[in-house]
Amino acid sequence: MKNMSGTQASLKKTFDSRAFREEYHCDEPLGAFREEGRTVFRLWAPTASEVVLRLFARGDGGGPPEQFPLSRGERGLWSREIPRDLDGVYYDYLVMVDGETRPTADPCARACGLNGERSMVIDLGSTDPEGWGEDKAPPLPPEAVIYELHVKDFSWDPASGVRPEWRGRFKALTQAGTTLNGDGVHPTGLDYLKTLGITHVQLMPVFDYGSVDEGGDPGEYNWGYDPVNYNVPEGSYATDPRDGAVRVWELKEAVQALHRAGLRVIMDVVYNHTYRLDSWLWRTVPWYYARQRGDGSPSDGSGCGCDLASERSMCGKYILDSVLYWAEEYHMDGFRFDLMGLLDAPLMDRIRRALDKRYGPGEKIVLGEPWGAEPPAVRPGTRLANKGNLRRLDAGVAAFCDDTRDAVKGSLFQAEDAGFVNGGGLDAEKLARCVTGWAGEGLPAKAPSQTVNYLSCHDDWTLWDKLSAVSPGRSEAELLRQNRLAAAILFSCQGSLFFLAGEEFARTKNGVKNTYNASPELNRLDWGRAWANEGLADYYRGLIALRKQLPGLCDKSPGAGARLLAADQFTAGCAGILLDNAGDSPWRRLCLIFNGGEDTVDAELPDGLWDVLADGDSSFRWQAPYQLQHSAMLGPASALILGQR
Secondary structure: OOOOOOOHHHHHHHHHOHHHHHHHOOOOOOEEEEEOOEEEEEEEOOOOOEEEEEEEOOOOOOOOOEEEEOEEOHHHEEEEEEOOOOOOOEEEEEEEEOOEEEEEOOOOOOOEOHHHOOEEOOOHHHHOOOOHHHOOOOOOOOOOEEEEEOHHHHHOOHHHOOOHHHOOOHHHHHOOOOEHHHOOOOEOHHHHHHHHOOOEEEEOOOEEEOOOOOOOOOOOOOOOOOEEEEEEEOHHHOOOOOOHHHHHHHHHHHHHHHHHOOOEEEEEEOOOEOOOOOOHHHHHOOOOOEOEOOOOOEOOOOOOOOEEOOOOHHHHHHHHHHHHHHHHHOOOOEEEEOOHHHOEHHHHHHHHHHHHHHHOOOOOEEEEOOOOOOOOOOOOOOOEOOHHHHHHOOOOEEEEOHHHHHHHHOOOOOOOOOOOOOOOOOOHHHHHHHHOOOEOOOOOEOOHHHEEEOOOOOOOOOHHHHHHHHOOOOOHHHHHHHHHHHHHHHOOOOOEEEEEOOHHHOOOOOOOOOOOOOOHHHHOOOHHHHHHOHHHHHHHHHHHHHHOOOHHHHOOOOOHHHHEEEEEEEEOOEEEEEEEOOOOOOOOEEEEEEEOOOOOEEEEEEEEEEEEEEOOOOOOHHHOOOEEEEEEEEOOOEEEEEEEO
16 A cells, blocks of 8 residues: 555645546445355455454444454455354444554444444345335326425424324334324324325435434434434434334335325435544545545535535545435435535536436436535535536536525525515516526526425524514414415425425424424424414415416426516515416416515406416415406415416
8 A cells, every 4th residue: 555644735635636536446335245144344445554343242332342354455445254144243443544543333334233333234125114125106296395304303292193102203204093182183294294285205314313312312302414324324213223223124114104105205415524523434534535625624614524525536436325325225215415515516417317327317306405504625626516506417406496485585694684475575577586496597597497496494494483583563364374475476486396394384493593403392393283273284285286287387397487478566565477387287377476565456467367276365266266357456465376278
């Protein structure tokens, strides 16, 4: 091995070099593999001078381990064959670099013990629930409606009716027939999800993360954006976190149950940083996976001080292999990339192409946040998958649209800042850009296929709390009208649709903006509130059902913007959009009018008769539409969605 010791700055230069990539890039499968009564271990550690495998009977504690030295091969690959099947055996490595030996779990492990400290050899076939071989996602819907859900939030509320021992765990996603306080009347949990009309459930991080003690108080809480083992499910969501196989089995059960309920599953993934700089990746190859500033210090584009250097070839390969593993082994139907703007754009395109090649074009959703916390220290010439480069990405890589979010409800940075629905004015030109997905020449996206429209997510205030902050003196009835108007605008925009679990029933976190490590009582879905605000939830249901009948809104093609026929300003707070709705629909044109002002507006309609498909009170008018001609009256904070046959 060539001498690769030196300062952090010199290591950065070495690891960024083409020469290092050409000499040490390795395409061998990495991890622990059971093969015909033997177990093979492979670890990529090109800077190591010695690697020792340690085998343990338990995932934590226990007696002294068996130890076996690994042999160094080409391209920095270390390996060892043990002539027995080690299914269920825990292991780690001792890796010596520059005379210092560090214990590390296997960065490519598929299973682990308590808190991820030790990896585990696993027979993945033995973790398949009954019928897993036949498990398939429901047919790919023509229109994606994504529902963001945290595993613990979903069932922590005792009113959910979920079995007490399953609350806050993967198993809660499998329990059918739950009702509010067991009343047998008001569905909760899985049955409630089936009533909404959503197509995808997006699970906030379910890989092994480090900010919760898996063997501690079940009430410990975190969103989970703190990755430790990228290819292993989180143990705190399992009924037994000490047995490495249980978390694997139970996550598969949850995915299977959602599929059987007619829902696809998107996995929220965090490949932009590690929980700590001193991660398993870092201990295996110090500094290689860490993005560095010029002086060698760690980049902080993520705000966590430990950005991953996705542009380095083995780091990019690690991320791609991990995505494909979750798609294959856990049947995940899509991936939401946290701080995607910190990952390099060529990698995101490779992920999109690899998923398309293996599963069919568009079968797996790829979306992400086109930004970072701070500018990252990337290798010169690296093109990032951020908002400025969105048009240069594959059209099948989508990004969250902060422009529509802020236009509708006001900036998330200032609590009192107002938007379309709460007194900030409703500009026809900006509304037109929202409706066409901010796609087209000179705009962020090249087609609506790249736009994910949303009003709230786990970050920042819930929609209800934001509306309340802008208008603290408003009555609940007035805020509900604003919420319905916001939803009507959201569901009238080209692009994919996304909303936070509970947004449809005015979910509140009592005005707290950042609840990433707050109590589960604050973060939970309040199932009593779900039924107290049943009317708002029904409004969302009707909008979802209506949208699926409107090709003018569901068009994701580069030419979708040409469907915009006109944009009219009626008052400072009221504007309208005319759209071509040609396609499989009873209505050939759509007229969308939104009044965010406090006065009733008499809006002039285009010529002809118009069916009222939705108004400020009901989104189910399309089931038995009444007609308007010449003009329409819109009350304060209300919408009209009209169709012309």
